[in-house]
Amino acid sequence: MTTSLLLVILASVVVAMTLLAIMLAARTRRSYARLDSEGFQELEIVIKGKYRPDSVVLRRGIPTRLHFIRQEDTPCSERVIFSDFHDESLLPAFQSTSICFIPTRCGEFLFTCAFGMYQGRLVVVEPSRRDLSKMPRAKSQLPLSLS
Numbered sequence: 435m436t437t438s439l440l441l442v443i444l445a446s447v448v449v450a451m452t453l454l455a456i457m458l459a460a461r462t463r464r465s466y467a468r469l470d471s472e473g474f475q476e477l478e479i480v481i482k483g484k485y486r487p488d489s490v491v492l493r494r495g496i497p498t499r500l501h502f503i504r505q506e507d508t509p510c511s512e513r514v515i516f517s518d519f520h521d522e523s524l525l526p527a528f529q530s531t532s533i534c535f536i537p538t539r540c541g542e543f544l545f546t547c548a549f550g551m552y553q554g555r556l557v558v559v560e561p562s563r564r565d566l567s568k569m570p571r572a573k574s575q576l577p578l579s580l581s
């Protein structure tokens with residue numbers, strides 16, 4: 435084996451490891467909504483200078499409750515806007531506001547404050563078989579009126 439071949443292999447390994455590290459880092463910044471015994475997926479999003487977390491993974495077709503906990507009274511964050519759904523909600527300062535809906539299609543959907551300075555993403559994915567096994571009542575709960 436020549437030295438240059440060895441170098442190429444080494445460089446490829448370094449590049450592959452770096453890419454893997456970047457992918458893992460990107461993944462860990464996403465927060466998965468937790469599946470609860472009522473058949474909902476739920477997550478708290480704290481608003482204080484930004485949305486935390488700002489990337490939320492939801493499973494398609496499972497009723498969702500997002501709890502926006504607004505820990506500030508900056509006027510800008512009193513509305514959260516889901517432009518893809520033509521929907522918005524008022525979020526009173528220093529309170530938790532729950533927003534309920536069913537994500538019906540996969541994809542990435544932005545949510546922002548009134549002027550778009552705070553940005554978050556809903557990442558809707560197909561539920562895994564394991565997700566569905568934890569959600570025996572999810573399907574029967576679908577007729578609930580969720581806007």
Ligand SMILES: [Cu+2]
Pocket residue numbers: 510511547548549550551552
């Ligand atoms: Cu803003």
